Amino acid sequence: MSTESDTPLLDELEKGPFPSFVSEIKKAAAKNKMALDELKQLEKSYRDKRGYWKHGGIVGIRGYGSGIIGRHSSLPQEFPGVADFHTVRVNSVSGFFYTSDSLRQICDIWDRHGSGLLNMHGSTGDIILLGTSTEKLEPVFAEFSSRGWDLGGSGSSLRTPSCCIGPARCEWANIDTLDIIYNLTQEFQDEMHRPAFPYKFKIKAAGCAVDCIGAIARADCSIIGTWRGHIVVDQSAVAEYAKQGMDIQAEIVNLCPTGCMVYDGRELYINDEDCSRCMHCISRMTKALRPAGEKGATILIGSKAPFVIGATLSWVLVPFMKLEPPYDEFKALLKKIWEYWDEHGKNRERLGELVIRRGMREFLEFVGVKPSPQQVKEPRRDPFFYWKDEDFRRQ
Numbered sequence: 001m002s003t004e005s006d007t008p009l010l011d012e013l014e015k016g017p018f019p020s021f022v023s024e025i026k027k028a029a030a031k032n033k034m035a036l037d038e039l040k041q042l043e044k045s046y047r048d049k050r051g052y053w054k055h056g057g058i059v060g061i062r063g064y065g066s067g068i069i070g071r072h073s074s075l076p077q078e079f080p081g082v083a084d085f086h087t088v089r090v091n092s093v094s095g096f097f098y099t100s101d102s103l104r105q106i107c108d109i110w111d112r113h114g115s116g117l118l119n120m121h122g123s124t125g126d127i128i129l130l131g132t133s134t135e136k137l138e139p140v141f142a143e144f145s146s147r148g149w150d151l152g153g154s155g156s157s158l159r160t161p162s163c164c165i166g167p168a169r170c171e172w173a174n175i176d177t178l179d180i181i182y183n184l185t186q187e188f189q190d191e192m193h194r195p196a197f198p199y200k201f202k203i204k205a206a207g208c209a210v211d212c213i214g215a216i217a218r219a220d221c222s223i224i225g226t227w228r229g230h231i232v233v234d235q236s237a238v239a240e241y242a243k244q245g246m247d248i249q250a251e252i253v254n255l256c257p258t259g260c261m262v263y264d265g266r267e268l269y270i271n272d273e274d275c276s277r278c279m280h281c282i283s284r285m286t287k288a289l290r291p292a293g294e295k296g297a298t299i300l301i302g303s304k305a306p307f308v309i310g311a312t313l314s315w316v317l318v319p320f321m322k323l324e325p326p327y328d329e330f331k332a333l334l335k336k337i338w339e340y341w342d343e344h345g346k347n348r349e350r351l352g353e354l355v356i357r358r359g360m361r362e363f364l365e366f367v368g369v370k371p372s373p374q375q376v377k378e379p380r381r382d383p384f385f386y387w388k389d390e391d392f393r394r395q
Contacts, residue, residue, distance in 0.1 A: 006039075009047060034081045037082045038115060052073055066151070066155045066195050069154055082131065084134045085115070089160070091126065109140065114131050117130040117131055118130060158191040159192075160185070164206050170208075170212075172210070172286075175207055175297050198354075215314070221351075224299075228296065229291065231290070241285055255280060296320050299333070318369060340366045
């Protein structure tokens with residue numbers, strides 16, 4: 001089925017040097033009516049310079065309040081194949097590890113029940129299945145569920161937790177991100193599938209501060225692997241980096257955010273007491289430097305894309321926490337955070353926006369975390385040292 005003559009505007013998007021989503025939709029459209037009508041409606045949107053999707057009521061799976069994003073065409077008579085075009089979010093695997101058999105299974109199920117279009121992965125981390133009708137929702141879920149798959153989070157709920165590949169393939173992972181995320185996903189099924197929060201809440205775990213999962217920019221709660229100890233320096237490897245042309249002073253020492261490094265032209269020295277464990281030097285000189293000592297995680301909160309206020313990056317809540325199964329300390333902290341958010345959050349207000357609105361001092365007191373210098377976002381901005389009346393009473 002040729003669609004090129006019907007989509008001159010979309011055809012332009014196939015002419016660049018990079019792979020085009022239009023080409024993929026056309027492949028699906030050659031054998032699927034839903035994909036074909038989606039392609040035609042998208043061409044009309046480009047031509048008319050307006051969108052033709054609308055939200056018309058709540059759709060979902062029996063017993064679940066999340067995982068399905070309802071979508072309907074506002075031109076059902078013209079494009080009947082996309083009169084309903086709901087998105088199904090499937091909970092991804094920790095670290096995004098899949099066998100070829102599991103990927104074929106996903107695609108085969110979706111070809112039978114949906115448009116055949118999917119996205120690996122959405123910004124939250126789910127497998128995004130694009131386009132199915134209302135009457136197909138229960139059958140598609142039943143087939144996925146019978147094979148061990150589950151829905152992810154959507155709406156005002158805990159979104160599907162996600163992580164980097166961690167110790168499975170990365171030697172710099174300070175925590176087992178895969179086990180942490182799997183454990184949290186199993187623990188908080190109710191929070192994922194039955195929305196009860198003021199708005200969405202995302203948890204992402206990175207094995208180190210390089211943060212390959214982008215947690216610090218995207219998650220309401222970031223778990224970043226770190227260590228308490230020193231950095232082991234292999235001076236012979238340092239000399240080899242210099243021999244190979246690396247400007248260690250300019251590329252490593254001068255870019256250290258805490259200025260804790262000195263290079264005398266032959267050897268590299270690190271003042272570990274001043275090191276913030278940012279991983280810049282280690283990620284650039286992987287053969288010469290490695291972390292040593294007690295492993296754990298820094299817990300951060302507050303990042304998100306723009307909504308009520310502009311985009312925000314995470315800031316430190318707990319500088320160091322041991323993360324060992326069953327992760328009870330972290331889970332207890334998370335429940336206190338949700339309790340505070342439930343008590344004071346407004347509708348569609350993210351956790352970071354709430355803390356900015358009411359103040360970090362009140363938040364720390366409620367969740368039971370002691371103030372520390374690492375929590376200060378900007379100098380002279382966050383006075384965490386404060387007095388109460390009882391501090392002045394004589395004992």
